[in-house]
Amino acid sequence: DVKVTQSSRYLVKRTGEKVFLECVQDMDHENMFWYRQDPGLGLRLIYFSYDVKMKEKGDIPEGYSVSREKKERFSLILESASTNQTSMYLCASRPDRRSNYGYTFGSGTRLTVV
Amino acid sequence: KNQVEQSPQSLIILEGKNCTLQCNYTVSPFSNLRWYKQDTGRGPVSLTIMTFSENTKSNGRYTATLDADTKQSSLHITASQLSDSASYICVVSASQAGTALIFGKGTTLSVSS
Numbered sequence: 001d002v003k004v005t006q007s008s009r010y011l012v013k014r015t016g017e018k019v020f021l022e023c024v025q026d027m028d029h030e031n032m033f034w035y036r037q038d039p040g041l042g043l044r045l046i047y048f049s050y051d052v053k054m055k056e057k058g059d060i061p062e063g064y065s066v067s068r069e070k071k072e073r074f075s076l077i078l079e080s081a082s083t084n085q086t087s088m089y090l091c092a093s094r095p096d097r098r099s100n101y102g103y104t105f106g107s108g109t110r111l112t113v114v
Numbered sequence: 115k116n117q118v119e120q121s122p123q124s125l126i127i128l129e130g131k132n133c134t135l136q137c138n139y140t141v142s143p144f145s146n147l148r149w150y151k152q153d154t155g156r157g158p159v160s161l162t163i164m165t166f167s168e169n170t171k172s173n174g175r176y177t178a179t180l181d182a183d184t185k186q187s188s189l190h191i192t193a194s195q196l197s198d199s200a201s202y203i204c205v206v207s208a209s210q211a212g213t214a215l216i217f218g219k220g221t222t223l224s225v226s227s
């Protein structure tokens with residue numbers, strides 16, 4: 001089975017800190033995604049990447065950036081954390097653009113910004 | 115606009131009872147529809163995936179149906195257990211290459227003893 005691993009289950013950071021959320025998948029998937037999930041809003045796409053060193057903005061990219069230096073790793077960066085970025089962050093991957101199957105989520109990182 | 119609407123927003127049932135969750139979508143062109151189960155504080159886990167040509171798929175006590183003409187899907191849970199308490203998310207994929215998924219806001223199910 002594909003495994004998508006997010007490095008932290010829980011994080012508490014201070015306002016203004018630079019925050020890195022890490023995601024690693026072990027099945028050589030080309031595509032990776034970052035979502036945030038908030039009560040009443042569901043999952044919203046922040047950024048995605050079709051391959052190494054490629055990135056595309058999702059629906060809510062403001063305040064975030066990403067890095068994909070290696071195929072298996074997709075990092076989400078909060079340049080200067082703010083309290084409205086307190087949320088559950090979910091990483092996902094799939095084999096490639098043609099695959100509508102094999103979409104797998106990580107366990108999530110609950111980030112609290114104080 | 116591509117949208118996925120789920121109902122009810124929340125549901126409480128007694129252990130052992132059956133229940134049905136609804137999903138209506140306006141996604142075009144349609145590729146497939148998925149149901150995910152998400153336990154509190156965890157990532158979503160896939161229950162079923164159905165394409166246009168499939169109208170029912172089962173995974174243990176979970177049975178999903180799809181009516182592509184009316185753009186409706188349902189998830190039926192039989193003989194509910196306490197471990198079924200979770201959020202259930204309906205997700206629709208459009209056919210354009212590279213398009214990400216369109217998520218419903220989920221139904222929160224609580225099973226009580």
